[in-house]
Amino acid sequence: MTDAAAAPQSNTATAAPEMLSWDSKSRRVVMLYVPLACFLLILLFPFYWMTVTAFKPNAELYDYATHNPFWITSPTLDHIRHLLFNTSYPHWLWTTMLVSIAATFLSLLSSTLAAYAIQRLRFRGSQYVGLAIYLAYLVPPSILFIPLATMVVRLGLFDTPFALILTYPTFLVPFCTWLLIGYFKSIPYELEECALIDGASRLQILRQITLPLAIPGLISAGIFSFTLSWNEFIYALAFIQSSENKTVPVAILTELVTGDVYQWGALMAGSLLGSLPVAIFYSFFVDYYVSSLTGAVKE
Amino acid sequence: MSATTAPVWTKTRQQPGALARLFDNKAFLIIVCLAPAVGLLMTFLTYPLGLGIWLAFTDTTIGRPGIWVGIENFEFLMEDPIFLNSVFYSVFYTAVATFGKFGLGLWLALLLNQHLPMKSLLRAIILLPWIVPTVLSAIAFWWIYDPQFSIISYLSMKMGLTEGPIDFINTAWPARWSLIFANIWRGIPFVAISLLAGLQTISPSLYEAALLDGATPWQRFRHITFPMLMPILAIVMTFSIIFTFTDFQLVYAITRGGPVNSTHLMATLAFQRGIPGGQLGEGAAIAVAMIPFLVFATLFSYFGLARRKWQQGESND
Numbered sequence: 001m002t003d004a005a006a007a008p009q010s011n012t013a014t015a016a017p018e019m020l021s022w023d024s025k026s027r028r029v030v031m032l033y034v035p036l037a038c039f040l041l042i043l044l045f046p047f048y049w050m051t052v053t054a055f056k057p058n059a060e061l062y063d064y065a066t067h068n069p070f071w072i073t074s075p076t077l078d079h080i081r082h083l084l085f086n087t088s089y090p091h092w093l094w095t096t097m098l099v100s101i102a103a104t105f106l107s108l109l110s111s112t113l114a115a116y117a118i119q120r121l122r123f124r125g126s127q128y129v130g131l132a133i134y135l136a137y138l139v140p141p142s143i144l145f146i147p148l149a150t151m152v153v154r155l156g157l158f159d160t161p162f163a164l165i166l167t168y169p170t171f172l173v174p175f176c177t178w179l180l181i182g183y184f185k186s187i188p189y190e191l192e193e194c195a196l197i198d199g200a201s202r203l204q205i206l207r208q209i210t211l212p213l214a215i216p217g218l219i220s221a222g223i224f225s226f227t228l229s230w231n232e233f234i235y236a237l238a239f240i241q242s243s244e245n246k247t248v249p250v251a252i253l254t255e256l257v258t259g260d261v262y263q264w265g266a267l268m269a270g271s272l273l274g275s276l277p278v279a280i281f282y283s284f285f286v287d288y289y290v291s292s293l294t295g296a297v298k299e
Numbered sequence: 300m301s302a303t304t305a306p307v308w309t310k311t312r313q314q315p316g317a318l319a320r321l322f323d324n325k326a327f328l329i330i331v332c333l334a335p336a337v338g339l340l341m342t343f344l345t346y347p348l349g350l351g352i353w354l355a356f357t358d359t360t361i362g363r364p365g366i367w368v369g370i371e372n373f374e375f376l377m378e379d380p381i382f383l384n385s386v387f388y389s390v391f392y393t394a395v396a397t398f399g400k401f402g403l404g405l406w407l408a409l410l411l412n413q414h415l416p417m418k419s420l421l422r423a424i425i426l427l428p429w430i431v432p433t434v435l436s437a438i439a440f441w442w443i444y445d446p447q448f449s450i451i452s453y454l455s456m457k458m459g460l461t462e463g464p465i466d467f468i469n470t471a472w473p474a475r476w477s478l479i480f481a482n483i484w485r486g487i488p489f490v491a492i493s494l495l496a497g498l499q500t501i502s503p504s505l506y507e508a509a510l511l512d513g514a515t516p517w518q519r520f521r522h523i524t525f526p527m528l529m530p531i532l533a534i535v536m537t538f539s540i541i542f543t544f545t546d547f548q549l550v551y552a553i554t555r556g557g558p559v560n561s562t563h564l565m566a567t568l569a570f571q572r573g574i575p576g577g578q579l580g581e582g583a584a585i586a587v588a589m590i591p592f593l594v595f596a597t598l599f600s601y602f603g604l605a606r607r608k609w610q611q612g613e614s615n616d
Contacts, residue, residue, distance in 0.1 A: 036410050039403075040421075043428055043487065046439040049450060053442065064453050110335030117332035121325060129333065136340050138537075138597065139348060140545035142566035143586045146573045147351035148343065150359075170344045173336050203322045231432040233548045234566075238574050249434040253552055264442055271435035282430050286423040 050275075053268035054079055061265055079265035080273070087255065088244055089270060095161060096230060096247040097277070102165045104225040107172035108218065114173070115180035116206060120192065130181060137174035144170070145238045152239050163239040164247070168229045175228075176221040183217030184210065223285050230278050248274040354583035361577040372584035382585065385563040390592070392479055392564060393544045399483040400539060401532075404490025409524075411491065412498045422492060429488040437552035440481045444468050444553065468554055471561035478562055481549050490535060497531035498524065533601055540596045545589060565589050 053061065055075040060067045067073055083089045117123075118130045148167055149158075157163040187210060195205045211218070236247045243255055252270045256263065322328055355372060359365030376382045407425070415421060428436060443450055444467035452464040468474040501524065509519050547566040550556065556563035556571060563571070565585055573582020 032410055032413055032415075035406070036415075039407050039410070039487075040424070042484065043425060046436055046443065046484070047427065047431070049443060050439045062448060064448070069450055069453055106339075110339055113332040114336035117329050121329050121332065123325070123329050129337075133336065133340065136344055138541055138593075139344060140541060140593075142545035142547050142569070143351060143589060144344065144347045146569065146579055146583045146586055147347035147354055149574065150354070150579060151343075151347060151350070166339075167343050169339045173339060177336060201319045201323050202325075202328055203319065227430060231434075233432075233434050233551075234570070237551075238570070249432045249548075252438065253434055264445075264448075267438055268442065271438050274435050275431040278430055278432065279427070282426075283423065286419075286426075 047275075050268045050272050053264055054272045055269075056265060058265060079263075079269035082263075082266050083269050083273065087266075088251075089248075089273070091244055092246055092248045092251040093273070093277075095245060096249075096274075099161050099164045099168070099247060100226050100229040102161075103168035103172060103229045104222055106165065107169040107176055107225050108222055110169065111173045111176035111180055111221065112211070112214075112218065115177045115184055116210065118177070119181045119184040120189075120210070121202075130177075133174050133177050135174075137171065137178065139170075141171060141232075141234050145234050148235070149238050158239060159241045159245055161245060164229075164232070164236055167235050167239070168232060171232075172225045172228060176225060179221050179224070180214065180217055183214050187213045219285055223282060226281060227278050351583050352587055354580055355587040356584075357580045359579040359583075361579060365580050368580070372581050373588070375581070376584060376588065381560045381563065382568065384560065385565050385568045385585075386588075388475060388562060389544055389565045389589075391475070392482070392546070393540060393596075396479050396482040396486065396543050397536065397540055399479070400486035400490050400543075401536065403483065404487050405494055405528075407487060407491040408494035408498055409520075411495050422495075426488045426492060428485050433485060433548040434552045436485065437481060437549045440477075440484075440549075441468075441553045444477050469558055471558060474554055474558060474562050478550055478553060481553065482543060482546065485549070486539060486543070490539065493531060493535045494528060497528045501527045536600045537597050540600055541593055544592060544596065 052070070052072060055077070056072050057074060057076045057078065060073060114129075114133065118126045118133075152158050152163045152167070157166070191209055191213070192205050195209050200208070231249065232247070233249050236250045237254075240246050240250065243251070246255065248270075252267065252274060256267055256270055322331075354365070356367055356369060357365030358368045358371070411418070411422065411425075442448075446464060446466065446469055449464060449467060451467075452461070455461045455465060456463070466473050467477045505523050505527070506519060509523055514522070544564075545566050546564055547570065550562055550564050550567045551570070554562045556567050560568075565588065569582045569585035569589075572578045572585060576582070
């Protein structure tokens with residue numbers, strides 16, 4: 001699959017002699033590697049800068065004249081120590097983790113069942129239910145947060161993690177369902193028919209045949225849900241007030257930014273630590289992630 | 300003992316329990332399977348959407364249920380220069396950022412579609428800006444845009460391009476462009492990886508045929524790659540426009556709508572008026588005012604771009 005694009009190039013070299021110039025080394029460097037290097041440089045620079053700042057002592061941080069800003073002369077863990085012991089950062093991390101895992105679990109459960117019903121238990125109008133769930137993804141949180149805030153207050157959930165656990169599925173379920181419908185479609189229906197003939201009940205089929213085969217799809221839906229809930233901002237900003245219930249993205253912006261002098265070292269250390277769990281989680285499953293992302297778009 | 304639906308031959312095997320038989324009832328199973336998802340979405344998506352539209356026509360504030368005031372909120376907003384500016388900036392932000400994201404994203408996708416070493420590693424690295432929480436990378440941009448210690452100012456001063464530090468976010472227009480740049484930076488990976496998936500579905504035989512006909516690289520791009528990419532482009536662009544127009548995090552983290560309200564998007568203005576300001580009715584009215592733009596953008600990008608696909612006579616799916 002990935003080599004499909006390379007095939008025509010090698011063909012062109014043999015089929016049309018004038019195309020050889022396209023493959024010549026210097027041209028390839030100018031047309032391919034230089035732009036690619038520029039892209040990589042720009043896309044990755046903010047992360048490099050974040051990391052460098054997080055480990056720089058304050059003396060170096062604000063003195064570009066005597067220290068080269070791109071490098072650290074004497075790395076320090078002060079900012080991270082400050083973050084871990086003088087602020088409630090560990091608590092924020094814990095809350096975020098809890099909320100993300102609970103929201104992911106809830107969305108995976110409901111979207112697996114929904115996708116199975118829509119794709120496998122075909123009933124009249126199942127396409128329309130699928131379309132409606134998909135359209136729900138097009139409703140952005142920016143429109144919903146004000147009415148949701150009033151609802152959350154009336155339900156007595158304001159300033160509790162449940163406010164987030166229950167509202168995050170609104171943007172997780174549509175996407176997961178969409179992704180899993182596509183995944184279930186790729187599992188041969190004959191397998192289920194065989195099981196039906198052998199006398200398995202619907203639940204046994206779902207548990208013993210469909211779900212084990214759909215594990216890659218479930219993993220990527222889980223990664224999507226986890227990263228999206230970890231990154232969510234506007235609901236967490238609007239529904240949570242007390243410092244100890246805040247999630248990492250909100251807490252860094254509202255609790256660490258104090259007064260007019262910004263603690264850039266601590267801010268960057270907080271951002272780095274807050275990005276790490278998602279980045280590590282994602283690096284384990286990057287292949288599932290990319291293939292499902294591209295697979296979902298192909299649908 | 301035996302169920303009404305159980306045929307004779309089932310006597311030879313164990314009877315399933317009543318619960319299992321209930322779950323074999325298709326209608327029951329459909330309802331059970333759909334209930335959690337539909338229930339969640341109805342309660343926390345459909346209902347709030349309706350509630351938001353209703354709130355937009357009331358004068359609700361925090362702690363006081365409002366009364367129906369008709370279109371008073373909208374009349375007030377139409378004369379509010381801050382709101383009008385936010386509408387202008389939302390449209391401008393979306394237009395420029397989408398253009399930038401898709402131009403650069405398509406370029407990056409074409410580069411990645413070449414034969415490269417360490418391809419999967421490269422793709423994984425490129426997705427990073429999209430994976431990392433937006434607010435956290437926005438804070439990194441905030442630091443990069445710092446008026447005094449900006450690293451870009453340092454570089455340009457070192458190279459003699461500018462005399463003093465560059466002003467990124469302290470006056471209106473530079474702040475607007477800086478935010479757009481941050482948005483493009485964050486959006487490129489998603490566009491590039493999605494379009495790369497589209498590029499890889501294009502059959503190599505089309506390029507071979509075009510080569511035999513003597514097509515130039517530009518002609519191959521214009522008449523094969525671009526039309527074949529159109530369906531995916533339409534979907535990705537619809538999503539991108541919707542989520543750029545309703546963007547909140549980047550602006551809130553970097554400028555909070557400042558300087559002097561010049562970089563408010565409609566979403567940040569709705570937040571500022573609605574939650575810290577307490578004017579829930581007015582905030583909801585601003586949020587509802589986004590809906591016509593979103594519907595228009597969706598219809599435009601989806602039908603405007605997807606029509607090409609039907610013209611090519613591909614299957615309607």
